Amino acid sequence: MADQADLEITWDSREGATILRPMGDVDLSRSPSLRNDIRKVFENPPEKVIVELSAVSYMDSSGVATLVEAMQLSRKSNAKLVLCCMTERVHSIFEIARLDQVFTISPDVDAALAE
Amino acid sequence: MADQADLEITWDSREGATILRPMGDVDLSRSPSLRNDIRKVFENPPEKVIVELSAVSYMDSSGVATLVEAMQLSRKSNAKLVLCCMTERVHSIFEIARLDQVFTISPDVDAALAE
């Protein structure tokens, strides 16, 4: 299939935290990939889940919904969820949705680890 | 008019050379602006004309045609024409048109001044 339906997402582990790094546009066609990986992380929930968003240049409300779901999963499993390295464009949709104060958002991975 | 028909082009002068710096896409809608400025330069031709293309992320054949016209004007007035700071994408259209060997193309302004 030529259609690149899947979002490329790398996984990393640091100081007890799992770091997910999606790469590309997270829109209606790609957010299911992110949702999949997030659910997988919470099958064996680590203490902390960091979603590193530096390589996400665009996100629509389906991506935001996926991250809200991640927040709910993290609460259920007493894990901490931190978003980091948001581009300005992605940050603005969190502002519009008034979620910029609801999520823990860090400037970089080190700050996210320190949260 | 909301339509931004004009290409923004800055003029500079250095060591006897006139440096034109167009900014934006040089396509059919914008190449007339570039042509205008180039004609203006050759009304009082300097020794050397440098077209600095670092801020041109896209050029189509109408832009290339404008630069070929500049080359003809420069020959008529015994001036030297040097293109510099081409992005890869813009360079590739010169390759396709087999003009990459016809124009003098420098990596940066200093090299263009030294040509």
Next chain:
Amino acid sequence: MTSERPSVEIKLVSDPMFLAGARELILGLTHRLGFKQDASGQIALAVDEALANVINHGYERQCDQPIWIKIWTTADEDEPGLRIHIEDEAKQIDPDSICGRDLDDVKPGGLGVHIIRQVMDTVVYEKKESCGMRLKMSKRLASDTNADQPEHSHG
């Protein structure tokens, strides 16, 4: 003025894979019209959300149904800017039933309509004459990113 022919008219199938192309078209067009990068990005986001809603709700995820995007550029008028219509052939619903969730009740979903209303100057949903729905939106060049303004009421 929306009775005139649109400057650009796009018909696409209701497959999420075409959202990227539609967004980029809006970005290229709004940039060319003189919208700042922020505003361009927000208009593209609004169109993306509107298309996603047609796919998700109108067509319930069927991927082979038609969606139209009609764009009028109002460059030479008193209020330069854009008018955009999004049309489908999906089931008709009461326009007043189209609204997002309470923003304070944080849960997945329910943000698209908020985003569209926040970003655009005017937003009106209506039933088309024959079948399907039409979303009419506009954005003036002069209106800066109006993220801080109150939302507009239903059409």
Next chain:
Amino acid sequence: MTSERPSVEIKLVSDPMFLAGARELILGLTHRLGFKQDASGQIALAVDEALANVINHGYERQCDQPIWIKIWTTADEDEPGLRIHIEDEAKQIDPDSICGRDLDDVKPGGLGVHIIRQVMDTVVYEKKESCGMRLKMSKRLASDTNADQPEHSHG
């Protein structure tokens, strides 16, 4: 397969200001289909050149005439890629008369058709059944940027 409905169909007026939007749509779409950045850029360039030719030659710079871009994505076939048709309602001309200048005879112009043929895998100009011209182009995902390959012959 080109008898099926296109995945995306764009109708725009023959004003150069809409070239940017059309290019960006092609970029977004080709990127999403998996074309590398180089190849995406080249396909967008080919479409830009084809549209510019319709505006310049077909419509002799009239800015209010219709142009159609029809795009078929051939994702699930043996040869994944794109088919693009550009159609106008301009005067009909002999397809064989459409060719660029001798590349060794350097002068302004005469590059658009070369670029289109160099960039795309197949390029065919034809008269439409009723009126106007049609340019049919295709590009397979597998064919890398084929800038070094010989040009294709007329259709």
